[in-house]
Amino acid sequence: MCKNNLKSFFSFLFKISFTLYNSAIRAAVLIQRWYRQYVARTEMRRRYTWHIFQSIEYSGEQAQIKLYNFLGYLMDNFTPSSTERNLISHIFRENDVCWDSEWERYFCYKNIEVPEVYSGPHLTFPLTVEQAVGLLEAFRNKKQLHSRYVLELLLETWKVLRMMPNINRISTCQSKEVTICGDLHGQLEDLLLIFYKNGMPSLDKPYLFNGDFVDRGKDSIEILLILFSFMLVYPCDVFLNRGNHEDHIINLRYGFTKEVLTKYKIHGKRILKLLQKIFSWLPLATIIDQKVLVLHGGISENTDLSILAKVNRHNYVSALRPPKRRNHSPAGMSIDIDLDNELWNTSRILQRRASFTYPEPLGPKDCFHNRSLQDFSNRIKANTHNELENSRKKEDILAAALSRSQQDVLSLSTDSVSSDNVKEDWRQILDLLWSDPMNQDGCIPNEVRGGGCYWGPDVTEDFLNRHNMQLIIRSHECKQEGYEFCHNRKVLTLFSASNYYDVGSNRGAYVKLGPDLVPYVVQYQASSMTRELTARQSVGRTERSALKVLREQLFAHKSDLLCAFKKFDTENKGLVSLNDWASAVESVMHLNLPWRMLCSQLVTCRSTDSMISYYDWFNELAIKGPNTDHIDQSLLETLYRHRSTLETIFRIVDTDNSGFISMEDFRQTWKLLSVYLKMEITDEDICNLAVTIDSNHDGTIDIDEFMEAFRLTDKKSRLERGRSMFMGTASDLKLEEDPNV
Amino acid sequence: MAPKKKEEPKPAAAPPKPPEPERPKTPEFDPASVTLEFTPEQLEDFKDAFQLFDRTPTSEMKITYAQCGDLIRALGQNPTNAEIMYVLGKPKAEDMQTKMLDFEQFLPIYQHICKAKDRGTFEDFVEGLRVFDKEGNGTVMGAELRHVLATLGEKMREDEVEQLMQNQEDANGCINYEAFVKYIMAS
Numbered sequence: 001m002c003k004n005n006l007k008s009f010f011s012f013l014f015k016i017s018f019t020l021y022n023s024a025i026r027a028a029v030l031i032q033r034w035y036r037q038y039v040a041r042t043e044m045r046r047r048y049t050w051h052i053f054q055s056i057e058y059s060g061e062q063a064q065i066k067l068y069n070f071l072g073y074l075m076d077n078f079t080p081s082s083t084e085r086n087l088i089s090h091i092f093r094e095n096d097v098c099w100d101s102e103w104e105r106y107f108c109y110k111n112i113e114v115p116e117v118y119s120g121p122h123l124t125f126p127l128t129v130e131q132a133v134g135l136l137e138a139f140r141n142k143k144q145l146h147s148r149y150v151l152e153l154l155l156e157t158w159k160v161l162r163m164m165p166n167i168n169r170i171s172t173c174q175s176k177e178v179t180i181c182g183d184l185h186g187q188l189e190d191l192l193l194i195f196y197k198n199g200m201p202s203l204d205k206p207y208l209f210n211g212d213f214v215d216r217g218k219d220s221i222e223i224l225l226i227l228f229s230f231m232l233v234y235p236c237d238v239f240l241n242r243g244n245h246e247d248h249i250i251n252l253r254y255g256f257t258k259e260v261l262t263k264y265k266i267h268g269k270r271i272l273k274l275l276q277k278i279f280s281w282l283p284l285a286t287i288i289d290q291k292v293l294v295l296h297g298g299i300s301e302n303t304d305l306s307i308l309a310k311v312n313r314h315n316y317v318s319a320l321r322p323p324k325r326r327n328h329s330p331a332g333m334s335i336d337i338d339l340d341n342e343l344w345n346t347s348r349i350l351q352r353r354a355s356f357t358y359p360e361p362l363g364p365k366d367c368f369h370n371r372s373l374q375d376f377s378n379r380i381k382a383n384t385h386n387e388l389e390n391s392r393k394k395e396d397i398l399a400a401a402l403s404r405s406q407q408d409v410l411s412l413s414t415d416s417v418s419s420d421n422v423k424e425d426w427r428q429i430l431d432l433l434w435s436d437p438m439n440q441d442g443c444i445p446n447e448v449r450g451g452g453c454y455w456g457p458d459v460t461e462d463f464l465n466r467h468n469m470q471l472i473i474r475s476h477e478c479k480q481e482g483y484e485f486c487h488n489r490k491v492l493t494l495f496s497a498s499n500y501y502d503v504g505s506n507r508g509a510y511v512k513l514g515p516d517l518v519p520y521v522v523q524y525q526a527s528s529m530t531r532e533l534t535a536r537q538s539v540g541r542t543e544r545s546a547l548k549v550l551r552e553q554l555f556a557h558k559s560d561l562l563c564a565f566k567k568f569d570t571e572n573k574g575l576v577s578l579n580d581w582a583s584a585v586e587s588v589m590h591l592n593l594p595w596r597m598l599c600s601q602l603v604t605c606r607s608t609d610s611m612i613s614y615y616d617w618f619n620e621l622a623i624k625g626p627n628t629d630h631i632d633q634s635l636l637e638t639l640y641r642h643r644s645t646l647e648t649i650f651r652i653v654d655t656d657n658s659g660f661i662s663m664e665d666f667r668q669t670w671k672l673l674s675v676y677l678k679m680e681i682t683d684e685d686i687c688n689l690a691v692t693i694d695s696n697h698d699g700t701i702d703i704d705e706f707m708e709a710f711r712l713t714d715k716k717s718r719l720e721r722g723r724s725m726f727m728g729t730a731s732d733l734k735l736e737e738d739p740n741v
Numbered sequence: 742m743a744p745k746k747k748e749e750p751k752p753a754a755a756p757p758k759p760p761e762p763e764r765p766k767t768p769e770f771d772p773a774s775v776t777l778e779f780t781p782e783q784l785e786d787f788k789d790a791f792q793l794f795d796r797t798p799t800s801e802m803k804i805t806y807a808q809c810g811d812l813i814r815a816l817g818q819n820p821t822n823a824e825i826m827y828v829l830g831k832p833k834a835e836d837m838q839t840k841m842l843d844f845e846q847f848l849p850i851y852q853h854i855c856k857a858k859d860r861g862t863f864e865d866f867v868e869g870l871r872v873f874d875k876e877g878n879g880t881v882m883g884a885e886l887r888h889v890l891a892t893l894g895e896k897m898r899e900d901e902v903e904q905l906m907q908n909q910e911d912a913n914g915c916i917n918y919e920a921f922v923k924y925i926m927a928s
Contacts, residue, residue: 031866044794
């Protein structure tokens with residue numbers, strides 16, 4: 001009896017614990033399943049958010065290139081008396097001064113006085129490491145370097161850079177690993193974090209910075225000054241490669257120009273001019289231990305290091321525009337000459353470059369995009385069918401025209417350099433600074449960016465074999481983890497600006513390379529806030545940002561979208577199905593995004609049978625400016641869509657950088673814009689606009705006020721660090737304008 | 742002293758044991774046997790998601806076996822890893838990164854998962870967690886839950902557990918599990 005009781009008792013216990021155990025397992029499995037689903041969904045949101053930001057970023061770069069091409073076209077094809085030409089000519093005038101004495105006088109800092117009350121660092125040259133570290137500390141404490149010292153520092157930098165070759169060669173050894181950093185984009189926090197984690201540059205700690213030091217972030221000039229000062233202190237241990245943003249044309253749109261002019265009201269323009277020269281003198285690439293190539297963008301199937309080693313890199317002030325032969329100045333010398341008799345032979349000075357000006361315009365105005373030697377696809381014409389085909393056709397026409405005009409060009413070269421060489425050189429540099437890797441074999445033009453190419457693993461393989469190397473390290477693309485290997489681990493992308501798209505969007509990374517040439521990656525993320533956010537909150541934040549940006553873009557294309565919807569809405573009910581909505585939106589926006597997925601986030605007004613009422617949707621999206629009823633809606637929309645271009649043109653027009661332009665210039669700007677956008681703007685429209693802006697009727701317009709008046713910039717939506725992708729540095733950046741600087 | 746268990750009397754001349762009945766083999770997953778019941782709208786949605794996971798250089802609309810689970814989950818199902826392995830035909834570990842699926846092959850797999858019952862309701866969840874609620878007060882010890890998730894069932898890695906539990910525990914290390922479940926199901 002007892003025995004049986006015991007047996008059944010134990011059996012009972014066993015069953016209970018077994019059941020409990022089973023429950024526990026079931027519970028665990030349930031939670032695990034849900035968790036894994038949560039992770040997958042978060043990953044998906046992260047992916048399309050990323051996709052949104054990238055598409056818009058690259059199309060912005062493309063837009064800038066187009067604008068510049070357009071301005072170039074005007075420069076080349078308008079008669080000298082044209083008012084438009086006067087307006088924009090000064091950005092194409094490479095140097096205002098011709099002779100080295102004038103040059104020195106122009107950049108002379110000696111008579112800039114530093115007032116007693118200035119509390120920033122004082123620099124003496126030659127620079128010591130204590131001063132460099134002091135500068136770093138000062139910037140950390142939000143001080144600003146006085147313009148006198150800025151100019152002095154830049155001049156010293158220029159002298160050093162001029163002596164460097166196009167391709168630096170460095171070597172590692174056991175105790176001397178080199179630290180390589182990618183894009184910084186004006187994010188001082190990240191540079192400070194890198195120095196904190198890794199130590200400052202020194203004889204034992206060489207550094208290599210791989211371009212894109214400026215634009216987008218708000219401390220671009222500070223980063224430059226720090227990098228330059230360390231380079232002056234350790235010229236054999238701090239190396240800089242040029243990036244595609246070390247280019248004054250790009251700087252106009254992406255904020256560096258604005259930052260400098262805002263921080264240095266009096267001497268900003270001079271500083272920018274000097275920086276133009278410095279950028280062009282930055283080395284193009286670096287080779288480590290003869291085996292690892294470090295450059296900013298990438299390569300193409302044509303990249304040839306021996307050619308690159310010999311180009312006159314300083315002639316390529318902007319990689320977007322091949323060097324031009326200028327009209328002769330009254331003094332009889334070409335304006336576009338690097339005058340420094342101390343270092344260069346006279347014969348070099350007299351070298352002319354063949355121009356790419358054509359004696360006649362290439363064709364009707366809307367073909368001006370064909371002008372560029374690098375094929376820029378024409379996205380203003382929204383026809384994207386067979387774009388590659390179209391661009392190839394254009395290139396043929398271009399090639400034919402080029403050969404025809406070569407006979408016509410008045411080349412006065414004493415040291416005649418054929419235009420082909422220059423074309424080739426320019427292309428090599430463009431590829432170096434703008435290219436991106438792709439997964440498939442081959443090499444195709446990079447139409448998303450508008451410059452450089454996409455190159456495949458076969459090109460990498462071939463290149464490395466030809467040059468007897470083993471690894472390419474490049475930057476140029478933001479990566480979520482701060483780095484990414486591709487092409488069989490033979491190409492490493494390195495990006496050092498963390499939280500680039502938004503707080504929590506990505507980490508930054510740097511690489512340490514020792515004699516074994518095995519890259520050791522260190523990641524970081526520069527924001528205390530980030531660490532506190534959960535992964536989901538991070539993604540949520542970034543997602544909201546991306547969607548906001550996307551909504552703005554959609555609103556800016558309202559007219560085109562309306563047309564597209566109407567095509568689907570045959571019965572004119574104001575409704576379209578989800579499918580049609582998605583097709584219509586993609587056909588207008590060309591961003592290649594998963595619209596169906598995004599629909600629920602972008603459209604809140606759905607009718608019961610899941611059709612979308614597009615008029616209601618537009619109302620949802622609408623961004624209203626104050627008191628803009630008397631202004632034509634489509635004009636407003638155009639304003640909004642091209643606001644970045646508009647601001648760029650404003651800044652160009654504002655020749656004395658006062659932040660104000662006259663009414664007359666304002667009208668000229670509009671005329672320019674209307675030609676560029678091929679739209680009609682009547683004088684009446686312009687007057688209406690002016691009335692709205694010039695509230696005090698004093699005949700001048702405050703650029704920033706204008707942009708804000710039309711909600712073209714949105715103060716409230718700025719990220720904490722005041723950075724915007726689309727307008728350059730935020731216009732709401734409350735910079736204490738130190739009158740003493 | 743615990744009473745000694747008495748030995749069971751040996752059964753006399755046990756008859757030869759009948760052969761162990763063969764465990765019924767779960768039939769291999771046969772995609773051809775699945776009828777697709779998706780609407781065209783749904784198919785468009787799936788295509789969008791599929792494309793987002795497609796990492797092929799020329800956008801061939803193919804994903805690796807390893808991504809299949811993620812995609813299924815991203816679309817809203819929550820299968821176990823075992824279920825995923827099943828519908829993929831129990832591939833070897835090295836095949837996960839190399840073998841590919843195209844959209845047409847994906848659909849029957851996804852359909853099968855969609856039809857599976859026992860997806861776990863809110864109540865199931867709470868029931869499951871109640872097992873760990875020693876004091877019956879609506880909370881479980883975070884540490885215990887972490888231990889369970891990392892050791893039982895389809896084990897999670899430490900960093901996965903960390904990510905899940907981040908900011909969920911109160912000052913005493915306890916988690917209110919109803920709130921926790923709501924949190925997980927809300928993503």
